Amino acid sequence: MATVAILGAGIMATALTFPLTDNGHEVRLVGTHLDRDIIESIQQSGLHPDLDLTVADGVTAYQLEDAATAFQGVDVAMSGVNSFGVHWAGEQLAGLIEPGMKVLSITKGMETDDEGNLTILPEVLKSKIAPELVSQVTWSAIVGPSIAGELAVRHDTAVVFCGEDQASLDELAQMFRTDYYHVWTSTDFIGHEVGAAMKNIYAFAAGFAQGLIDKNGEQGQRYGRFNYGAALFAEGQTEMEQFMELLGGDPRTARGLGGVGDMFVTSMGGRNVRAGAYVGAGVPFSEVRDQHMKGVTLEGVAAIRKVGSALAPLTDRGVIRPEDFPLLRHLYAIIAEDAPLEIPWDSFFTAPGMPVTGRP
């Protein structure tokens, strides 16, 4: 049996303790500075207050100041924070991981610099670690359609462990696999990380249809707006695939769990969809951000801002065509420039190789 330490005690990090402990592994769950109440609750009663579930006996909870104790000598060191905490998490892990450990991250997404160069978040994590240590551990990440609570109550969940080292992926997958947690492995690290970022981006667009229904007073009417949502989903899929290829990933990753599967589950609801619904209803995004959803963590919106801001420099540099990524460009205009929602239908489905022709 192995020992696993997880930095972060949010719902996803904690959900992952269920398959691990079901398999007899020992898990040390370390809260961030934002998780103090969660850790206290688990230490006192075993209850994770946000999941509303009791963790297994094999889970020990630690406050952040005890992180060094928790991580000492573990087989697997996990980053369980979301994309907003990636820099902080990297800095923490720099002092916690040791040679020979397998690093496994649930932190997903991309960052961009001023020239539009995009970096997947596992690389951001690595950038905080001493180079000699980086090469003495292995780097992997969990992606795919996984609502944390569903996993925590042991509902069937199928994911991909992606990373650089197949042997580590195989070992990690073996540690986590149960009859309800179905794990595939992939060395297409980039493709899967791009998918993880892009699915959050298009989840925002998935809210537009409901917003239009609200705006037009169509609630309860016989005909919804699924055709509209399906068209955005399909364009999102083509743009995701194109982005995977652009960054050097395998475009075929878009068709599986880490692509369309993850986009499907993320489109079914959640905070990004809710934010998109406000925009669909005609609310300028700045008002959504500053009033209706003030203080709410919106990973999709953050991803639109980061990835979207890369499109102009990438276009200027000739890396992409001006007509590429029309939906993502519009989403960026909505959140960065308060543009009103106006779907650029005629520019859809023009990705290179798409076997369709649009309006002349």
Add this chain to the structure above:
Amino acid sequence: MATVAILGAGIMATALTFPLTDNGHEVRLVGTHLDRDIIESIQQSGLHPDLDLTVADGVTAYQLEDAATAFQGVDVAMSGVNSFGVHWAGEQLAGLIEPGMKVLSITKGMETDDEGNLTILPEVLKSKIAPELVSQVTWSAIVGPSIAGELAVRHDTAVVFCGEDQASLDELAQMFRTDYYHVWTSTDFIGHEVGAAMKNIYAFAAGFAQGLIDKNGEQGQRYGRFNYGAALFAEGQTEMEQFMELLGGDPRTARGLGGVGDMFVTSMGGRNVRAGAYVGAGVPFSEVRDQHMKGVTLEGVAAIRKVGSALAPLTDRGVIRPEDFPLLRHLYAIIAEDAPLEIPWDSFFTAPGMPVTGRP
């Protein structure tokens, strides 16, 4: 302005009259023997009783015995019946179409023979027509995510007109395009027809999650089964893409409106999803068919039976591997052999070229 005759007065055929008449075209809507009441209602009051909408002034309704009058001299001859009526529709059209017409079909899907050879339904239509006439008309079809009622109330709808002749596709698309009906064209006839059949197949699987929730008394509980649905959706997508390629279509069609877009909208609800929910709840399919949904048209189930029955001969002939299409094989076992639902998770995502590895 053009004249269009449509054989069939169901909700999809009738929904298509809205963009046509909005563009000033004349439409002659011809009921089948099953549509007598619909035609009578439209003739008397303009009301389509199933859509619960009044058709435009530019639509004239004809009973079947007046079909020859309706089709005489039209520019476009449409088949507006569903896949169950394709042989009948072909036989009717054989006597109605004239050289120079553009034939446009909404009849979608595939048929199979005993050796597992699959034929797209437009070919079945053609097979009923005299060969010299077949070559004197052009053949096209409408595919993509389109709930009829949403189109009829002029909600944004994005589709693909696919066919053999690009010039005809351009003309047809131009006739139908409005500010709410967004039309792309494609000469990947096979890929799009395969997508149209496969999306109905996987819609049946989209009902399983709800059935499991019902069976386990999880209604109203905090955590649903979206992870499960997303995994089936992703596997469906990989199988759809593989099938397109197998039959000589363009696998890239799977990523757009005629693939994932159509599968998305079809998964959101409808009769096939409802049938799948019964199976998810543990009801043998024969009982669903003979009791709970007796007499209900299930195009998805019919497609599973047709396409699924081709898998064994195709495997025997070495055209596909035994491990190909695991979800479709299981769906076939459910509807043809009353197999209980048991998702073969470990065989998923093994399509050739998929950049993931499963359980060893």
